[in-house]
Amino acid sequence: MPVAEKKTEAPKKFTPYEPAPGEEYMNEKQLEHFRQILLGWKQDLMEEVDRTVRHLQEDANNYADPADRATQEEGFSLELRTRDRERKLLKKINETIEKIDEDDYGFCEACGVEIGIRRLEARPTATLCVDCKTLAELKEKQLGG
Numbered sequence: 001m002p003v004a005e006k007k008t009e010a011p012k013k014f015t016p017y018e019p020a021p022g023e024e025y026m027n028e029k030q031l032e033h034f035r036q037i038l039l040g041w042k043q044d045l046m047e048e049v050d051r052t053v054r055h056l057q058e059d060a061n062n063y064a065d066p067a068d069r070a071t072q073e074e075g076f077s078l079e080l081r082t083r084d085r086e087r088k089l090l091k092k093i094n095e096t097i098e099k100i101d102e103d104d105y106g107f108c109e110a111c112g113v114e115i116g117i118r119r120l121e122a123r124p125t126a127t128l129c130v131d132c133k134t135l136a137e138l139k140e141k142q143l144g145g
């Protein structure tokens with residue numbers, strides 16, 4: 001199954017934000033910067049979802065031979081999983097944009113520290129600082145065995 005581009009990865013095509021000395025963290029300009037990144041990402045993802053749906057429809061029409069149908073169904077479940085991931089990510093992006101609108105963006109949900117511009121540029125939907133994220137992952141690993 002050819003996957004042309006991974007839109008589920010955060011976009012890289014933006015100019016990294018350079019805050020002026022003493023600039024307030026998450027002021028209007030910074031919030032706008034991240035809003036643009038998230039809106040661009042959302043746009044890309046929605047186009048990708050369209051493509052996945054169209055692909056599913058085309059596949060449904062293209063296979064008449066039962067032997068091909070097994071292959072087709074494998075492709076289906078893969079694409080459905082991809083779609084599911086895209087949908088979850090879109091939800092997350094929308095929630096993040098809401099946080100920006102509410103001026104509640106860029107701070108760790110667990111401990112309240114600034115997540116940081118560079119980290120947010122790499123992961124615009126991050127809600128935890130590096131420390132809390134590491135801790136959460138450790139816990140997850142222990143619970144998951």
Ligand SMILES: [Zn+2]
Pocket residue numbers: 108109110111112113128129130131132133
């Ligand atoms: Zn934290």
